[in-house]
Amino acid sequence: MSHPERANPYVSHQFETATQQREASILGMWIFLATEIMFFGGLFLAYTIYYNMYTDAFKEASQHLDVMLGGINTGVLITSSLTMAMAVWAAQTSRQKLLVLFLSLTLVLAFVFLGVKAVEYMHKFHDGLVPGALFTYDSPRRDQVQLFFFIYFVMTGLHGVHILIGIGVIAAILVMAIKGKFHAQYNNPVDVTGLYWHFVDVIWIFLFPLLYLIGRYLPGAH
């Protein structure tokens, strides 16, 4: 059997070198993100089709979203992407304390995002804008507005699930960082988590204008 020479203790048994291991994990994450793009792509397609079918209803429905809270969340998420990028840098340059700090900050911002989202969801719930039995919106375009909120909840909900997963992963990375597992020689997990977190951020960058802003800034609103 094979006894790979372990010059580098951070290289798993299946890899020959640290570079190979690093390239494999980064390629793996990029491929996973391609899957994610197709996953959200189905929803973006549904959105595009129904937006074109029911443009007025979608603009009307969009007025009921809170641009303020949505805008704050956009800022929160972009900032968290910055702190994540800083964390990756800190890991690559063996800055142990900064790494822990930036990961913690990212984690805090992720929770802030979810908190704001929860407030928004609660408002929708009170206003009877949750699709299904609780939907009380009264308008000739009721069904179409409901369609908008259906897509809104599925898309932001799915995005929220991704944030939750991100929180889990970042927390795990944070624990490892506190134990001093990452440094210039080994930081693949931080790097790969960073890629994922930026992706989650980018999805939101698309969701925010499509859901919150269409009724306000496109010609023909109201």
Place this chain on the structure above:
Amino acid sequence: MSTNVQPHNGGGNPLYTANPDVVDMSNYLRAGHTLRSWLLTVDHKRIGLLYLISITFMFFLGGIFAGLIRLELMTPEGDLVSSSTYNKLFTMHGIVMVFFFLIPSIPAVLGNFLVPLMIGARDMAFPRLNLMSWYVYIIGAIFTMYAIVAGGVDTTWRFYTPYSTSFANTHVMMTALGIFIMGFSSILTGLNFVVTIHRMRAPGMTWFRMPLFLWAMYATSIIQILGTPVVGIAILLVGVERILGVGVFNPDLGGDPILFQHLFWFYSHPAVYIMILPGMGVVSEVITCFSRKQIFGYPFIAVSSLLIAFVGFFVWGHHMFVTGQSPYAGLIFSALSFLVAIPSAIKVFNWTATLYRGSVTFSTPMLYVFGFIGLFTIGGLTGLMLATLGIDMHVHDTYFVVAHFHYVMVGGMLLAYMAALHFWWPKMTGRMYPEGWGRLSALMVFMGFHLTFFPQFILGYLGMPRHYHTYPDEAGYQILHVLSTAGATVLGAGFLLPAIYFAWSFFYGKPAGDNPWLAKGLEWETTSPPPVFNFEKTPIVTEPAYNYSVHGDEVSEGSHVVAP
């Protein structure tokens, strides 16, 4: 490499050494003897075997449903099952066979076993992810099995809306959840293969030295990665729509049921290539070995796999010619569907050209491969007929379509899977299967298959619709249905046979030696069964794939030099 018999392979239970406490790292089957050592293994070869056991179970489950369907159709009256039970039978047959057998079959079993071996790697790029994929598959299967046991589901495997969202009162949610979960297993397996093929190749294993099986696996993985999430989201939306009672796909509430079909077929047509491409890879391997010749047109076969995967993403609308999709869309989808036949035909021509002047041996894997080429060609050509708008109008939703896709799925993929199992069985277990029984099974499957499905072409042409459990007495369908059922019996027996002799051979088969076929490829250079980390030393590849130009004993030598 020598082809002599490994002494530790002789006799007794292959899973156990004389002393069960000894972990024998030179044989993956004996590296750990506990159930735990199997269920927590990260060895790609063991994971391949876990999949083999799981999907064999699902295959026979799906087969039972098929048998009941065929029994019911023997008579014009609905005398065996009620119409609602019948709806559940063909739905569950489709779901189990497509999602839990065909899609994982060659990739998950043989791909897992072979990809690292063929490129000269110690394991997949992500061994733990690989094990997780199997567990995800099992969890998905459990949900679906629960739905089946609890009373079944009757939406057809396509879950067409709004029936599946607003009307069906069977276990749609459980089944959909099972398929949704299983999809992740497929995605993660594909991801693992792509990264492994990109990053784990042994020194000298350039892209155009890779066995064609790997090109096929690579193309398949791309489809799994890009297609599966789309059907995932479609199924998710069906689920949420059922829970909330909102109509994304319900026209009464402003939804568009055709959107579901687009999302569904965007995956499910390419999924046909998830099922057939690996089979094509197997054919390329087997046909060169048993012709003792380098394959004809290697680069064409390699690139045609990628082309099939690529063009395959743009033909899904041919499933929707009669849905009211715009005639211009129909025209384009029809033309593109014709286009995808080109790379498939390139492969068939190259395979037959490989046979030309080869010294052909008719071993079991080769017989299955011959079956594949014949049946796949019929399946492919009738596919062209169906891609023609006019013919499709006439025969859509008839047995013609049923016969067509069974020729591709069963005649193509399943036969390739059988060929692959026979071809690599000696490598996987270190033992031979009984050759005589093997040839008999290949013959029975081939005959039984034709008898089952050829009459269905005629049935469909005569107008027998699919999904019906009764038909008019005077239509003249019965004789064809009886022939079909008789064929299915032969086919069933033809599949049962290998299940029995493989199980027997695993424990009592004749030791096979390292390279019983004198085949080329890195997987044949290591011992059978391979050691845990596959190779004594990382191989260095110095020659193209399928270098069969030298004959006899020399064949098994010199395909690489071992690193000093």
